[in-house]
Amino acid sequence: MYPLMLTVNGTVHDVEIDPRRSLLDLVRETLGLKGPKKGCDHGQCGACTMIVNGRRINSCLSLAVTHEGDTVITVEGLSEAGELHPLQQAFIDKDALQCGFCTPGQLCSAAALVDEIREGLPSVVTGEVGVAMTNEEIRERMSGNLCRCGAYNNIVEAIRTVSGDKR
Amino acid sequence: MEQSTSKIIGEPMNRVDGPAKVTGRAEYAGDHQVEGGIAEGFIVEAPAAPGKIVALDVADAEAADGVVSVLTYKTVPQQKPYGSPEDEGRFTQSHAVLENDRVRHFGEPVALVVAETLEQARYAASLVRVEIETEEGVFNALDHKDQAEKPDSVDGLDEVDTQDGDFETQFSQSTHKLEVSYLTGAQHASAMEPHVTVAQWDGETLIVHMAIQIVASAVSAYANTLGIDEANVRIISPFTGGGFGSKLGVHNEAILAALAAKQCGKAVRVAQTRRNLFANGPHRSRHLQELKLGADASGKLRAVRHSSLASMARNYPFAEAPASPTRASYAADAIHTFHRMVKADIPKVDSMRAPGEAIGTLTYETAIDELAEMCGVDPVEFRILNEPTQDPTSGHAFADRRLLDCIRTGAAKFGWSGRVKPGSRMAGRKLVGRGMAVAIRPNTLSPAQAEVKLAADGRLVARLDMTDIGTGTYTILTQIAAETLSMPASQVLVQLGDSRFPETAGSGGSFGASSSGSALLDACAKLKSALSERLTESGVSANAFAMKDGRVLANGKRIELADLIGAEGLSADGAVDPDNHAKGQADYSYGVQFAEVEVDADTGEIRVRRLLGVFDAGRILNRKTARSQLMGGMIFGIGGALLEESLMDDRFGSFMTRDFAEYHIAVNRDVPDLEVHILDGYSEHSNPLGSKGIGELGICGAGPAIANAVHEATGVRVRKFPVHMEDLLDRLPAV
Numbered sequence: 001m002y003p004l005m006l007t008v009n010g011t012v013h014d015v016e017i018d019p020r021r022s023l024l025d026l027v028r029e030t031l032g033l034k035g036p037k038k039g040c041d042h043g044q045c046g047a048c049t050m051i052v053n054g055r056r057i058n059s060c061l062s063l064a065v066t067h068e069g070d071t072v073i074t075v076e077g078l079s080e081a082g083e084l085h086p087l088q089q090a091f092i093d094k095d096a097l098q099c100g101f102c103t104p105g106q107l108c109s110a111a112a113l114v115d116e117i118r119e120g121l122p123s124v125v126t127g128e129v130g131v132a133m134t135n136e137e138i139r140e141r142m143s144g145n146l147c148r149c150g151a152y153n154n155i156v157e158a159i160r161t162v163s164g165d166k167r
Numbered sequence: 168m169e170q171s172t173s174k175i176i177g178e179p180m181n182r183v184d185g186p187a188k189v190t191g192r193a194e195y196a197g198d199h200q201v202e203g204g205i206a207e208g209f210i211v212e213a214p215a216a217p218g219k220i221v222a223l224d225v226a227d228a229e230a231a232d233g234v235v236s237v238l239t240y241k242t243v244p245q246q247k248p249y250g251s252p253e254d255e256g257r258f259t260q261s262h263a264v265l266e267n268d269r270v271r272h273f274g275e276p277v278a279l280v281v282a283e284t285l286e287q288a289r290y291a292a293s294l295v296r297v298e299i300e301t302e303e304g305v306f307n308a309l310d311h312k313d314q315a316e317k318p319d320s321v322d323g324l325d326e327v328d329t330q331d332g333d334f335e336t337q338f339s340q341s342t343h344k345l346e347v348s349y350l351t352g353a354q355h356a357s358a359m360e361p362h363v364t365v366a367q368w369d370g371e372t373l374i375v376h377m378a379i380q381i382v383a384s385a386v387s388a389y390a391n392t393l394g395i396d397e398a399n400v401r402i403i404s405p406f407t408g409g410g411f412g413s414k415l416g417v418h419n420e421a422i423l424a425a426l427a428a429k430q431c432g433k434a435v436r437v438a439q440t441r442r443n444l445f446a447n448g449p450h451r452s453r454h455l456q457e458l459k460l461g462a463d464a465s466g467k468l469r470a471v472r473h474s475s476l477a478s479m480a481r482n483y484p485f486a487e488a489p490a491s492p493t494r495a496s497y498a499a500d501a502i503h504t505f506h507r508m509v510k511a512d513i514p515k516v517d518s519m520r521a522p523g524e525a526i527g528t529l530t531y532e533t534a535i536d537e538l539a540e541m542c543g544v545d546p547v548e549f550r551i552l553n554e555p556t557q558d559p560t561s562g563h564a565f566a567d568r569r570l571l572d573c574i575r576t577g578a579a580k581f582g583w584s585g586r587v588k589p590g591s592r593m594a595g596r597k598l599v600g601r602g603m604a605v606a607i608r609p610n611t612l613s614p615a616q617a618e619v620k621l622a623a624d625g626r627l628v629a630r631l632d633m634t635d636i637g638t639g640t641y642t643i644l645t646q647i648a649a650e651t652l653s654m655p656a657s658q659v660l661v662q663l664g665d666s667r668f669p670e671t672a673g674s675g676g677s678f679g680a681s682s683s684g685s686a687l688l689d690a691c692a693k694l695k696s697a698l699s700e701r702l703t704e705s706g707v708s709a710n711a712f713a714m715k716d717g718r719v720l721a722n723g724k725r726i727e728l729a730d731l732i733g734a735e736g737l738s739a740d741g742a743v744d745p746d747n748h749a750k751g752q753a754d755y756s757y758g759v760q761f762a763e764v765e766v767d768a769d770t771g772e773i774r775v776r777r778l779l780g781v782f783d784a785g786r787i788l789n790r791k792t793a794r795s796q797l798m799g800g801m802i803f804g805i806g807g808a809l810l811e812e813s814l815m816d817d818r819f820g821s822f823m824t825r826d827f828a829e830y831h832i833a834v835n836r837d838v839p840d841l842e843v844h845i846l847d848g849y850s851e852h853s854n855p856l857g858s859k860g861i862g863e864l865g866i867c868g869a870g871p872a873i874a875n876a877v878h879e880a881t882g883v884r885v886r887k888f889p890v891h892m893e894d895l896l897d898r899l900p901a902v
């Protein structure tokens with residue numbers, strides 16, 4: 001067992017863990033936060049997406065012990081003081097979910113995407129004029145988050161409605 | 168969220184479970200926590216099959232850190248024989264696992280390692296050594312056509328084969344004849360939530376949290392497998408992360424979890440890994456579909472023959488019916504349809520979203536496109552020309568058929584202007600093509616029950632063992648209750664997915680909303696008349712009343728509910744019995760899909776540029792969730808046309824594509840802007856609500872519309888699905 005200290009959704013956790021444990025299993029099993037989901041455990045579906053030090057990652061692909069001192073945000077950490085994050089509200093309003101299993105990952109991914117675009121980080125579809133919040137950019141950047149129910153178009157719409165938001 | 172209480176059904180109300188789902192509070196089976204902790208089970212799969220286990224060494228696994236128990240056929244608790252009782256259906260029969268030293272198919276569990284943590288269980292599982300003495304197996308129906316049999320029944324249809332009219336004569340006298348055969352690939356439903364079960368025993372009672380579509384049949388399956396009373400099985404499944412057919416029945420992890428919990432005396436979770444699912448979850452078989460079509464010079468269909476050949480998993484009778492749409496889409500002088508199966512030593516074959524139609528429209532609607540082209544008739548016109556006046560096969564009257572409305576509306580909205588010469592429309596180095604196809608899917612009603620309880624504070628609780636697998640059941644049931652009882656939706660609490668609640672047929676076959684909704688409608692209507700009586704007794708006679716908070720508003724008066732129904736409240740039970748609605752009509756949901764694709768003139772890469780659907784699904788219960796479900800279906804259809812294929816290694820009967828890197832479902836950027844139009848309607852013969860099934864309709868027709876567009880873009884007819892760039896590459900037009 002290895003000692004690990006990290007901050008999840010603002011709370012500092014000091015734990016002893018199996019070095020084989022992924023960040024996803026740490027959050028779900030050790031800390032009991034069941035929002036992030038395991039759709040594949042192979043970095044292929046995005047259901048486990050978390051925001052680590054401001055960047056989204058597939059938490060199933062990352063060993064927890066490598067996150068000493070890191071700041072992690074999960075879907076539970078998006079809302080503040082019981083208030084939904086604008087993206088969460090937009091997902092409800094635009095019906096950007098069906099079964100909801102991919103949703104925690106979609107939301108974390110979307111929240112980080114908004115920041116990436118604001119920072120001007122390019123993607124493969126970014127043209128010479130620079131990064132803009134187009135449907136194509138959103139689709140490309142959300143393509144690591146699979147949704148078998150096919151909520152994609154509503155997800156794009158939901159992200160567009162809040163893309164100007166600064167949270 | 169205060170809705171007008173007069174008209175709530177149909178309104179685009181937000182999902183009532185939306186807040187729970189966007190905050191991570193919705194509890195899926197694998198999220199369930201148990202006081203005292205949960206042990207983790209990890210499946211050890213058979214590395215070869217069919218055959219006999221000749222060596223199984225679990226000593227190292229048992230000795231590994233944290234291991235609680237290793238279950239094998241030698242140590243597993245008592246079960247009833249697999250498949251018993253014989254006269255029951257496949258969802259309720261015994262699903263015994265680890266029965267003996269036989270392995271039926273590649274990947275079947277040979278052991279379950281239970282440990283304190285997943286890491287420990289997974290590692291210990293790698294220490295299990297198993298040797299199989301294999302025998303010759305049947306893996307590919309096409310290699311064993313001589314073993315093809317007529318199945319006892321096919322999914323969703325009364326008849327396995329039909330022979331209406333004199334096919335040979337009609338075909339030989341046809342002016343235009345088409346003879347084609349297609350291969351449609353095997354597929355896995357691939358719901359985002361892998362199958363998972365948390366089981367624990369409380370004395371004699373088994374308590375199970377599982378991902379399931381139909382609760383009641385899973386209860387029977389447990390009882391029949393474990394030889395226990397149904398009353399001693401409790402299943403809880405408030406949220407299921409997608410099903411698409413794969414969670415209709417119980418699967419190996421469900422039985423393993425129950426057995427392991429018994430063995431270990433504590434709660435056990437068995438989560439299938441994504442890789443497990445491709446052997447321990449069900450799949451859609453690959454099919455060989457052969458079509459012979461004949462038309463007269465004007466484009467009127469004379470002869471239709473559609474036959475299919477596929478694999479059926481040995482000892483698991485399920486046969487998909489791709490010729491189902493062929494029996495019901497168009498009029499013809501002769502229509503013959505046949506389904507043949509070969510028993511194979513492969514993982515379970517079972518329903519996947521729109522069984523029959525998903526792959527049946529794929530082939531029939533592309534063949535019809537080809538025949539229309541031979542006849543020189545526009546594909547839209549061809550379909551209008553062959554519109555039947557009664558069900559072409561059964562001869563029954565249609566319950567409600569508005570296919571032509573769909574087609575005409577779709578053509579107008581899409582801007583259909585007839586076909587162009589294939590390979591002639593370019594945009595830069597992209598070949599652009601358009602195509603269309605019809606969507607059709609049988610509409611059914613299943614028995615269901617519901618109970619409602621009104622409390623003096625005005626809150627209504629509705630309970631059914633129905634599931635919400637992403638379909639929006641919680642929401643539409645809330646709307647039905649609120650409208651029927653003239654109360655705000657915010658006062659309604661719908662509780663689902665518990666075997667202690669009244670029985671329904673669950674989610675499947677697109678019958679969920681109509682069946683459970685009709686039962687709830689009945690319960691609410693009964694509650695309403697009981698409340699009316701109380702009103703009359705208290706001296707207020709009112710034809711209509713509404714409820715708000717803890718009051719009843721009637722005749723301009725406000726009466727405290729507490730005075731009417733007391734502290735104990737008022738309850739009512741409701742039900743729907745399909746026999747009361749079956750009047751012999753042919754009942755289907757309909758639609759049409761128009762697609763525009765681009766094909767790279769150099770590489771053959773196919774991208775969908777536009778997809779537009781117009782659908783008739785009777786009365787729409789929630790315009791927002793209905794649209795979402797239809798869009799989801801259309802996206803599923805893109806997968807079926809262009810992406811999804813579970814490839815089997817035919818030497819060993821093992822699927823090679825066992826994760827999302829190999830089994831490709833559409834990702835966000837594979838999907839274009841989708842246009843969904845829904846016709847207003849009310850299908851009075853279908854059920855008391857007037858609604859029709861919607862969950863599978865969106866897939867039907869999407870794939871063939873895309874394939875027909877690929878043909879217009881390139882001039883190439885690909886007679887296999889999915890259509891890949893390599894199927895086009897050496898046949899692309901020189902442009």
Ligand code: FES
Pocket residue numbers: 037038039040041042043044045046047048049058059060061
């Ligand atoms: S669970 Fe991590 S990417 Fe699928």
Ligand code: FES
Pocket residue numbers: 096097098099100101102103146147148149150151359408409637
């Ligand atoms: S909402 Fe079901 S997988 Fe996305």
